[in-house]
Amino acid sequence: MQPVTEVPFTDLSAMAHEVWPDIQTPYIEALLQGRYVGGAAVADFETRFAQYCDTGHAVGVANGTDALQITLQALGIGPGDEVIVPANTFIATAAAVVRVGATPAFVDVDPDSLLMTPDLLAAAITPRTSAVIAVHLYGNMSDMDGLLAVADKAGIPLVEDAAQAHGGEWRDRRAGSFGVAGCFSFYPGKNLGAFGDAGAVVTGDAHLAEKVRSLANHGRTGGANHYEHSFVGTNSRLDALQAIALGAKLSRNEEWTEARIAFADRYRKELAGSGVRLTEVAPLARHVYHLMVVRVTDRARVQGVLAAAGIQTGVHYPVPCHQQPPLQRYATGPLPVSEQAAGEQFSLPLFPHMSRSQVDRVCEVLVEAVETP
Template identity: 40%
Template sequence: MTIPMVDLSAQYHALQAEIDAGLAATLQSTQFILGPNVRAFEEEAAAYLGVKHAIGVANGTDALHLALLAAGIGEGDEVITSPFTFIATAEAIRYVGARPVFVDIDPRTFNLDPDLIEAAITPKTRAILPVHLFGQPADMAAIRAIAIRHQLKLIEDCAQSFGADIAGHMTGSLGDAGAFSFFPSKNLGCFGDGGMVTTDSDAIAEKVRMLRNHGSKVRYYHDIIGYNSRLDEMQAVILRAKLPHIDSYNRERRRVAHRYNANLADLPVVTPHEDGIGTHVFHQYTLLTERREAIQQALQAEGIASAIYYPIPLHQQNVFKADYPGLSLPVAEDVARRCLSLPIYPELPDASIDRICAVIRRALG
């Protein structure tokens, strides 16, 4: 029996009647763009996350891009961020004409190391963009203090952290703006691409709403050059069906992670660290090992998926490395060399977790 990295079918079948009925009603209504389900989802998500505004956009990359633009980040600016993340984080910075400034990560949480941020600030620095990687909230108290001290914007990359919180405050509510992805495999995922920008700023929210819709507040009247980046009405139907269950989904992800931890505790691997600063929602379960290839081969032989998130830090990617000659970020580079992600999704049975761990144990024996 194969075990995938994520199995989306179980979640769909549990909500199939509600989702199918909602999609059918939308087809009947023919309201497909910025319709009632998008508006309702924005209101429901804002209430859940504890923010004044939640604006649906086409995908998580656009959410980052439009959040940066709306926050006033532009040509010649510098944005401090992590080198150990999906490329969209840095792509969005480049889209607005700014320069990503990569700062090394904490070796346990894999998030931006707050102790290294201030040394990277220059007169061109305009923002800090921390990533709540794999569902582990970044140390936002420390990062926010730096942002305030240096009068910098703070944009959260929440693509992997929907439902994660710090002392009851949700990721996406802790900076000037938050950017979410609803890619199907995310903790809250739709059936295609989708994203959202969150903010308590009326000015940022108004700008994002204009930017997502061709720079327009009133139809056919355009005040700025904008984009076509609207959350699809049918995706909003799916997200509305799933949103009431997000806390349950995240609890089940934590169940999976903690069972992995218990089974792997005596093996020569480093299991994911929970720093106690915030609630980890385990978008990925990522361990560190010196024997990654052996473990992957053993898992593959048994029909068990695994993945490497991420094999090459951003400052070493072909698209960026010429701009950062000689830059050494040893923690990110070491983590990239040793990281391995195991299957995780809310419906993953205990028996499957135990089987995966048994294969790893044999591979390391």
């Protein structure tokens, strides 16, 4: 057997190869039928994705950022409203708030999980707070019992940013099924990824689902004439070809997620007791490991050692949202845990088609790099 040397960060091509036999016939049929936006393939995927998320409704949209923005708009959030978001997240969480004209109110995260906690949320609520976005970052689930209790007490809706957490669970219930809505990205590198950009909003509220569907389709409402518009909406719909690819991948998502979890467990075992800091997973959570994030104090050097050994890594994310230039005006003070994490965290290779020997190789090089500075 060849020794393992190079380890890519991910391998989208392996996933495409696996689903290709299932999708080539429906792809050609859809192409030749000429129905490219919406239609039966999209409706079928929406039904299956809603079931997968333990929710009543799913609405396909163009990407995860639109899923968040349209959800906020559907909830009536706009100028004058404050929406609480964790500082340690991808910029899209906060950008969606700004794009509806509202103000992001950044909160810090827990030093062990790097997620927003109920206490941090409770301390951040003001009379101007109109909503909160809980982010299941890296695929790790936020404390949904605690966050919902705080949001309910304050009388504000909780939206889940589940862009990285397809199939994540808290107390055996799926990500996206806790808040008023769950917003997903199907960006190609996500756990459930399209062959391009795509996203979805899931919700148990039929009225909210209809409003999201309308806003994502130029404000049209079901049954109305094509050129009758009830709202000023946008064009953010799911393509039939993406829905076919997503449907085939959804059939494999549990198997692929279990593979991710098994590799992550192996990383955790191999790295336990080394100088590498791992993120904490709550006992009630099913972490679906979109990203295998670890922390070291001298990241640049350690990443350099891994790169020299042919091991690709990423940084998610190097700058917390409140320090991003377009968002600095919304910062109200330092958020030390997010700021420190941004300087230390980085992501190891993790994808369903990797091998155990690749995990072992990464651990071997990483532990050696940390132990011999």
